[in-house]
Amino acid sequence: MPRAATRLDVRDRVGTLRARTGIARHRYRLNPGLYCVGEPSPASPVLVTANYKLSFDALRKELSGIDAWILVADTRGINVWCAAGKKTFSAGEIAFQVNRARLAEIVAHRQLILPQLAAPGVAAHELHKKCGFRGVFGPIRAADIRGYLARGEEVDERMRTITFSFAERLVLVPVEVALLWKRVASVTLAVFALSGLGPGLYSISAAFHRGMTATGATVLAILAGAVASPLLLPWLPGRQFWGKGLLAGALAGIVYLGLVAPPGTLFDALGLWLWIMALSSHLAMNFTGATPFTSLSGVEKEMRRGLPVQCLGGFLALMFWLLSPFVG
Amino acid sequence: MKEFRYLDNTAILRLNRDACIGCGNCATVCPHRVFALADKKAAINDPNGCMECGACATNCPVGAIFVNPDEGCGCAHYIIQSWIARIRGKNVNTCGC
Numbered sequence: 001m002p003r004a005a006t007r008l009d010v011r012d013r014v015g016t017l018r019a020r021t022g023i024a025r026h027r028y029r030l031n032p033g034l035y036c037v038g039e040p041s042p043a044s045p046v047l048v049t050a051n052y053k054l055s056f057d058a059l060r061k062e063l064s065g066i067d068a069w070i071l072v073a074d075t076r077g078i079n080v081w082c083a084a085g086k087k088t089f090s091a092g093e094i095a096f097q098v099n100r101a102r103l104a105e106i107v108a109h110r111q112l113i114l115p116q117l118a119a120p121g122v123a124a125h126e127l128h129k130k131c132g133f134r135g136v137f138g139p140i141r142a143a144d145i146r147g148y149l150a151r152g153e154e155v156d157e158r159m160r161t162i163t164f165s166f167a168e169r170l171v172l173v174p175v176e177v178a179l180l181w182k183r184v185a186s187v188t189l190a191v192f193a194l195s196g197l198g199p200g201l202y203s204i205s206a207a208f209h210r211g212m213t214a215t216g217a218t219v220l221a222i223l224a225g226a227v228a229s230p231l232l233l234p235w236l237p238g239r240q241f242w243g244k245g246l247l248a249g250a251l252a253g254i255v256y257l258g259l260v261a262p263p264g265t266l267f268d269a270l271g272l273w274l275w276i277m278a279l280s281s282h283l284a285m286n287f288t289g290a291t292p293f294t295s296l297s298g299v300e301k302e303m304r305r306g307l308p309v310q311c312l313g314g315f316l317a318l319m320f321w322l323l324s325p326f327v328g
Numbered sequence: 329m330k331e332f333r334y335l336d337n338t339a340i341l342r343l344n345r346d347a348c349i350g351c352g353n354c355a356t357v358c359p360h361r362v363f364a365l366a367d368k369k370a371a372i373n374d375p376n377g378c379m380e381c382g383a384c385a386t387n388c389p390v391g392a393i394f395v396n397p398d399e400g401c402g403c404a405h406y407i408i409q410s411w412i413a414r415i416r417g418k419n420v421n422t423c424g425c
Contacts, residue, residue, distance in 0.1 A: 085381065086399070119357035119383030137356055162359035164332055234331050282404075289403025293332045293360065295339040295380040296407075297396050302335065303404055 004035045004056075006064035012057055019054055020171060022178035028053045029077030034101035038067035042108040045149060047138070048094055049115060050075040050083050059142045066149065069107065073097050081292075084121030091123045095130035104132060113138040113153070116160060162292045169230045172290045176226045176283070184222070188215050194318075198325030206325065213261050214272060214321070217253070221276040224252040225283030230290075241294075242306025245284020249277040267327060271320030278313030281306060329360055329377070339378040340396035345369050347392035354384035354393060 008016075018024040032051045037060055046069040049059050056072060073093050075083035083089035094112065098104070114122055116137045124135035139148050139159035148155060191214045196207025225245045229236060236244035253276035263269045285306050288294040341362070343354075348369045355363040355370060360377040363370050363384065370392075378395075385393040413419060 081381075084383075116357060117359065117383075119387055120381045121386065123386050125353070125387065125389045140359060157361065160356070160359070161361055162329055164329065239333060239335055286404040289406065291332075293329055293377075293379050294334050295378060295396070296398055297340050297380060298335040298338045299404065300407060301338055303407060307408075 002033075002035045004037050004060045004070060006037050006060050006062075006066075008057055008061050012053075015053060016057065020174055022175045025175065026077065030056055030072060032072045032074035032097055034097075034103065034106070035070040035072060036068065037063045037070065038065070040067040040069050042106065044068050044107070045113055046071055046103065046107060046111070046133075047113050047145065048073060048118070048135075050078065050080045050089055050118075052077050052079045052083075055079045059145070062142045062145050066146065068149075069103075071097055071101065071103065071112065080115045081117040081120070084118045087121045089118050089121040091126040091130055091135070094122060094135070095127060095133075098131040098133055110134055111136060115142075116140045116155075117162075164233075164292055166231065169233060172287075173227055173230055176230065176287060176290065177222060180222060180226065180283075184218060188218060191215065191218070194322065197322065203325075210264075210268065210321075213263055213268070214275070216261055217256065217272040217276050218279065220252050220256050221249055221279035222283065224248040224276065225280030226287070228252070229280070229284035230287050233291075240302040240306065241288050242281045242285040242302055242309065245281040246277050246309070248284065249280025252280065253277060265324050265327075267320045267324035271317045271324060273317075274313045274320065275317035278310045278317060281313070282310045285310075333376065334379070336376045339375065339380050340394070341372065341375060341378045341380065341384075342394040343370060343372050344392040344394075345371070347390050349390055349392075351389060353387040353389065357383040357387050359383070 015028060019028045029051050030053050044067045047059065048071045049055050051072045051074055059070065073089055074097070075089045078086065078088065080089060110133050112127065112133045112135045114124060114135050114137050117140055119137060122135065124137060127133055127135040136153065138145060139155050140162060141159070144159045148159065192207055192211035195210035195214060196202045196204060198206055225248065229245045229248045232248070233244070236247060238244055253273040256276070257263060257269050257273055263272060285303065288299045350365060350368040350370065352365055352370070355365055359381065360374070360379060362372060362374045362377045364373040380396045382395045385395045
C-alpha cells in the first residue's frame with residue numbers, strides 16, 4: 001500500500017510549477033489505485049480523487065494528521081472537474097478501482113467520499129449497484145476536507161459553492177500565456193517579413209523598426225487579453241469576454257501607441273490599435289474555457305458575435321499595416 | 329456565484345417537476361446553488377446561474393433534469409475546432425484540459 005506524504009517536497013513543487021506553466025502539463029499523472037495517508041484503519045474514510053498529480057497533491061497536502069484511504073481513479077491524468085465533464089471520471093471507473101483494490105476486504109464500512117466537482121461524471125446513486133459502496137459528495141475544495149471530517153461529514157453552503165477569486169485566476173495565467181508561444185512566434189515572423197514591404201520594394205530597416213513596434217503591440221495584446229482580462233475580470237464592464245478583452249486592448253493600445261512607442265504614420269497607429277484590440281479580445285474570449293461559471297451555450301453565443309469582430313479587426317489591421325508605407 | 333454572472337437566458341437547463349421525486353441530489357451537487365427544494369420537489373431557483381456542467385442531470389436518479397448535452401469545456405479554440413470539424417464531417421481532438 002503506497003503511503004502518500006501530506007507535505008509537498010521540492011520535487012512536488014517543481015512539478016506543480018511545470019504543470020502550471022505548461023511545460024509538462026499533460027504528463028503529470030500517478031498510477032490509479034488505493035493509497036493511504038497516516039495510519040488508516042478499516043474504519044477510516046475513503047476519499048476518491050483523480051490521477052492528475054495536481055489534484056492528488058491538492059488533496060493530500062490537506063490531510064496532515066488525518067488517517068484516511070485515498071482511492072485514485074484513472075482519469076487519464078486529467079483533473080477532477082474536467083475529467084467528470086468528459087465522463088472519464090465516472091461511477092463505472094470508480095467501481096472498477098474499488099474492485100481492483102479489493103476495498104471491501106480492506107475497510108469495514110461501505111462509503112466513498114467523492115469530490116463534489118466529480119458530480120458531472122459520477123452518478124453517485126449508481127455506485128452502490130456497481131460495487132456495493134455508497135457514494136457521498138464531500139466539499140468542492142480539498143481545503144475543506146478537514147472541517148468536513150471533523151464535523152461528522154457535514155457540508156455547508158459555502159463548501160458547496162464554487163469561487164473564482166483573484167488568486168484562483170492568477171494561477172491560471174501562466175498556462176494561458178505559455179500555450180501561445182508557437183502561434184506568437186509564427187505571427188511575429190510573418191509580421192517582421194511583411195513590415196519591410198514598401199514603395200522601394202523591400203526595406204530591411206523598415207522591416208526591423210516597424211516589426212519591433214508591431215511585436216511590442218503583440219506582447220501588449222497578450223498582456224491585455226491573457227493576463228489583465230482574467231485578473232480584472234469582475235471589474236471589466238459587460239458579461240461577454242470578447243468585449244472585456246476588446247476594452248482592455250483598446251485602453252492598453254492607447255497607452256502604448258500614445259506614450260510608449262508612437263508609430264510613424266496614422267495608418268500604422270490604426271493598424272496596431274486594431275491588432276491589439278482584436279488579439280486581446282480573442283485571448284480574453286478563450287479564457288472562458290478556464291472559468292468555473294461560463295456555460296457552453298453562452299460561450300458559443302458570444303463567439304458568434306466576437307469572432308466576426310475579431311476577424312474583421314485583424315483583417316483591417318493587416319490592411320492598414322500593409323498600406324501604410326504607400327500612403328504614409 | 330454572486331460576484332460572477334454570465335449571459336442571462338442562455339444556459340439550457342430544464343426540470344420536469346412531475347418526474348421529480350424530491351431526493352435533493354441536484355441541490356447537493358450544483359456548484360452554483362441553482363436548485364432548491366420546495367414542496368418536496370426540486371425547483372430551479374437561479375436559472376441564469378447555470379453553467380451547464382451537468383452534475384444535476386448525471387445525479388438525478390429519475391432523469392428529470394435536462395442540461396445542454398454538447399461536449400466541451402467552453403474553450404473557444406475547442407469550439408472553433410468543433411465547428412470546423414462539423415463542416416468537414418470529422419471528429420475533433422480534445423482541447424487537452
